[in-house]
Amino acid sequence: MVDKPQLNPETGSGLDDLRNAFEGRLLFSEADMEPFLIDWRRRYQGSALAVAQPASVDDVVKVVRWCVKNDFYIVPQGGNTGMSGAATPDNGERNIVLSLARINQVRAVDTVNNTITVDAGCTLAQVRQAAEQAGRLFPLSLPSEGSCTIGGNLSTNAGGCQVLRYGNARELCLGLEVVTAAGELWQGLRGLRKDNTGYDLRDLYIGSEGTLGVITAATLKLYPQPAARMTALATVDSPHAALELLGLAQQQLSASLTAFELISDVCLELVAEHFPQCPKPFEDASPYYVLLECSDAESQAHATECFEALLFEASDKGLISDAIIADSIARSNSLWALRENISEAQAAAGKNIKHDISVPISAIGDFVVQTEKQLLSQFPGVRMVVFGHLGDGNLHYNVSPAADLSGAEHADAFVGLQSQINKVTHDAVAAVNGSISAEHGLGVLRRDEAARYKSPVELALMRSVKQALDPHGRMNPGKVLPD
Amino acid sequence: MKILVAVKRVLDYNVKARVNSEGTGIDLANVKMSMNPFDEIAVEEALRIKEAGKADEVIAVSMGVSQSQETIRTALAMGADRGILVETDAELQPLAVAKLLAAIAAREEPGLVIVGKQAIDDDSNQTGQMFAALMDWPQATFASSVEIDGEQMKISREVDGGMESLSMSLPALITTDLRLNEPRYAKLPNIMKAKKKPLDVMSPEDLEVDISSRLKTLKVEEPEQRKAGEIVGSVAELVDKLKNEAKVI
Ligand SMILES: Cc1cc2nc3c(=O)[nH]c(=O)nc-3n(C[C@H](O)[C@H](O)[C@H](O)COP(=O)(O)OP(=O)(O)OC[C@H]3O[C@@H](n4cnc5c(N)ncnc54)[C@H](O)[C@@H]3O)c2cc1C
Numbered sequence: 001m002v003d004k005p006q007l008n009p010e011t012g013s014g015l016d017d018l019r020n021a022f023e024g025r026l027l028f029s030e031a032d033m034e035p036f037l038i039d040w041r042r043r044y045q046g047s048a049l050a051v052a053q054p055a056s057v058d059d060v061v062k063v064v065r066w067c068v069k070n071d072f073y074i075v076p077q078g079g080n081t082g083m084s085g086a087a088t089p090d091n092g093e094r095n096i097v098l099s100l101a102r103i104n105q106v107r108a109v110d111t112v113n114n115t116i117t118v119d120a121g122c123t124l125a126q127v128r129q130a131a132e133q134a135g136r137l138f139p140l141s142l143p144s145e146g147s148c149t150i151g152g153n154l155s156t157n158a159g160g161c162q163v164l165r166y167g168n169a170r171e172l173c174l175g176l177e178v179v180t181a182a183g184e185l186w187q188g189l190r191g192l193r194k195d196n197t198g199y200d201l202r203d204l205y206i207g208s209e210g211t212l213g214v215i216t217a218a219t220l221k222l223y224p225q226p227a228a229r230m231t232a233l234a235t236v237d238s239p240h241a242a243l244e245l246l247g248l249a250q251q252q253l254s255a256s257l258t259a260f261e262l263i264s265d266v267c268l269e270l271v272a273e274h275f276p277q278c279p280k281p282f283e284d285a286s287p288y289y290v291l292l293e294c295s296d297a298e299s300q301a302h303a304t305e306c307f308e309a310l311l312f313e314a315s316d317k318g319l320i321s322d323a324i325i326a327d328s329i330a331r332s333n334s335l336w337a338l339r340e341n342i343s344e345a346q347a348a349a350g351k352n353i354k355h356d357i358s359v360p361i362s363a364i365g366d367f368v369v370q371t372e373k374q375l376l377s378q379f380p381g382v383r384m385v386v387f388g389h390l391g392d393g394n395l396h397y398n399v400s401p402a403a404d405l406s407g408a409e410h411a412d413a414f415v416g417l418q419s420q421i422n423k424v425t426h427d428a429v430a431a432v433n434g435s436i437s438a439e440h441g442l443g444v445l446r447r448d449e450a451a452r453y454k455s456p457v458e459l460a461l462m463r464s465v466k467q468a469l470d471p472h473g474r475m476n477p478g479k480v481l482p483d
Numbered sequence: 484m485k486i487l488v489a490v491k492r493v494l495d496y497n498v499k500a501r502v503n504s505e506g507t508g509i510d511l512a513n514v515k516m517s518m519n520p521f522d523e524i525a526v527e528e529a530l531r532i533k534e535a536g537k538a539d540e541v542i543a544v545s546m547g548v549s550q551s552q553e554t555i556r557t558a559l560a561m562g563a564d565r566g567i568l569v570e571t572d573a574e575l576q577p578l579a580v581a582k583l584l585a586a587i588a589a590r591e592e593p594g595l596v597i598v599g600k601q602a603i604d605d606d607s608n609q610t611g612q613m614f615a616a617l618m619d620w621p622q623a624t625f626a627s628s629v630e631i632d633g634e635q636m637k638i639s640r641e642v643d644g645g646m647e648s649l650s651m652s653l654p655a656l657i658t659t660d661l662r663l664n665e666p667r668y669a670k671l672p673n674i675m676k677a678k679k680k681p682l683d684v685m686s687p688e689d690l691e692v693d694i695s696s697r698l699k700t701l702k703v704e705e706p707e708q709r710k711a712g713e714i715v716g717s718v719a720e721l722v723d724k725l726k727n728e729a730k731v732i
Binding site: 227228229234281282299300301304308311312315320322323324325326327328329330331333 | 495496497498513515516517518520550553557560668669670671672674675
């Protein structure tokens with residue numbers, strides 16, 4: 001059943017009016033709107049008058065202007081795969097979800113400038129594919145790439161597994177096109193590596209989680225496709241040993257080192273339990289594993305030679321006790337599957353408390369050891385599910401209940417410990433000058449927690465940026481900054 | 484007993500094959516090459532037979548360009564004892580490979596030869612059978628289980644509607660099916676050891692084998708692109724299009 005468009009008694013304007021204000025699609029029935037009003041992890045649910053899906057940039061301008069005129073709030077949304085509830089409206093009645101999904105054309109590829117210009121609604125997979133067809137690499141890669149959009153990637157400054165070599169979304173972006181909170185179009189699609197002409201507006205919009213304006217297009221950096229890629233999984237005794245291996249790998253492989261992921265044994269146990277097609281690859285368990293990838297510009301033979309030399313030396317130095325080198329793409333995919341299935345395996349195992357933290361790489365070893373000690377002394381038996389982008393100082397430091405308390409009947413009690421466990425973990429992060437949200441942004445999930453760790457000066461500066469670019473607080477209210 | 488396994492260097496299973504610009508074959512420049520997946524299974528099976536104490540030596544043999552040494556090294560890293568490369572830049576068709584393999588078998592006198600049931604590049608599915616015929620050996624193709632007992636061997640193979648069990652005496656030839664086993668990963672200590680294992684390189688002339696091609700490839704083309712689907716507005720429109728555009732009703 002389709003709800004009838006209603007007139008909003010307060011403003012005298014409503015769905016009919018909005019319907020006529022732009023050309024794209026307008027969704028307003030409960031059923032049609034449902035997927036846009038709940039976040040990917042199904043933790044936040046909100047409400048909206050309608051979901052607007054503009055068909056063009058001009059259309060975005062029209063929708064924003066309609067919201068300005070009628071005093072509605074705007075919640076930009078891409079693929080709705082964000083992890084912090086930032087794309088979900090609050091429970092207010094004056095929200096419009098602005099979905100960019102239908103503005104999804106690749107505008108231009110320039111293989112001399114090595115740039116690609118795309119609409120914000122293009123999925124990440126689509127952009128990667130367009131780059132590949134032009135013989136180039138767009139290196140941002142996320143498990144969610146089939147659904148997430150470039151607009152969302154830039155608004156959350158997404159990371160992923162190749163940040164070590166190519167940087168996160170921010171570092172891959174040269175120019176933006178933005179519809180401001182006032183409904184004006186800022187054309188900043190410059191494909192320049194150098195541009196020192198004042199305040200960097202692009203970098204303000206990137207990572208702002210839809211709270212400053214609507215990104216409608218971006219010019220992104222392209223790289224050459226590597227001639228060969230190799231993946232290996234090595235066993236290490238401790239995060240400290242992993243760090244030493246990182247140093248050695250960076251020295252020997254330099255820019256060819258494209259991924260360096262730490263995985264604890266608990267993670268592989270969980271994966272093996274919930275994904276029978278992904279058994280543990282070594283007969284003997286090791287406390288930690290490192291997944292490394294190198295991308296070689298020369299050849300497969302050269303990649304093999306460098307990679308083997310690295311692992312032989314690491315083994316000679318006693319940093320690793322064993323390793324597997326994947327010699328086919330299928331094998332390499334199976335090694336990556338071990339890493340990529342951790343989140344789902346953990347979800348299947350029951351409730352857990354997640355942290356997405358980053359600390360200076362030099363502090364990681366001590367951080368892991370100390371935090372584990374503290375948590376265990378306060379919450380005996382809890383299990384640390386530690387994995388992440390070690391090469392970026394970024395860990396997904398998740399905490400699962402003690403094995404004998406992991407049944408569904410204990411779930412509520414465990415979730416009740418969330419704020420205490422968050423506090424122990426995040427205090428430890430703050431103590432080494434780390435960040436409590438490395439990749440996933442603040443949204444509503446980490447908004448208040450982040451404010452607790454920022455200085456009044458930093459918060460005030462952030463508020464003045466918001467005030468300057470969105471004086472009426474129209475863009476994505478309630479996200480990033482606490483009220 | 485010695486076991487001879489044949490390993491072929493092929494375009495990686497996960498790489499999308501592209502026809503080269505001359506239209507004479509597949510473009511192999513700068514693409515990932517790996518061991519033929521059926522051959523990985525052959526190596527694994529040979530290693531398991533050896534580990535069960537039923538063979539003393541596993542020899543990995545490859546034929547083709549010099550880079551095929553990498554494929555042999557992979558087999559050595561998995562655990563094979565030594566390698567033989569018959570090096571040539573010439574095109575090798577199944578009969579030529581079967582003859583080369585027969586020449587090596589004549590020298591090495593293995594009790595068992597294991598090859599993949601086919602290579603995923605040309606999908607010929609001929610080499611094993613031709614080899615057995617040249618040697619006048621019993622053959623068990625598409626094996627999904629292997630059991631060795633002294634001079635005898637029992638094989639099961641999948642056939643339409645069930646399993647077939649064969650029993651034969653050694654020496655014999657096996658071609659592997661996907662179900663036979665799950666090949667192991669090469670581990671670091673074995674990769675290091677593999678560097679020191681012997682790898683002999685010889686030429687077809689050394690073996691006095693005529694490798695000239697019996698078949699000629701005239702042209703290689705991409706399959707025709709599938710046309711994009713179309714969403715029709717009504718049943719009447721669908722019927723109309725089927726009748727007048729597709730002309731199928
Ligand atoms: C399985 C899975 C794995 C993931 N792995 C990683 C990972 O490894 N690393 C990582 O960094 N992230 C990861 N993520 C989260 C990641 O942040 C998102 O996948 C992605 O970057 C968000 O894109 P989206 O289009 O879905 O944005 P949405 O979820 O729709 O929106 C996210 C935020 O961006 C805003 N926004 C969206 N589009 C626009 C726009 N055009 N203009 C202005 N604001 C906009 C929204 O308002 C919201 O604040 C993962 C997510 C999933 C589901």
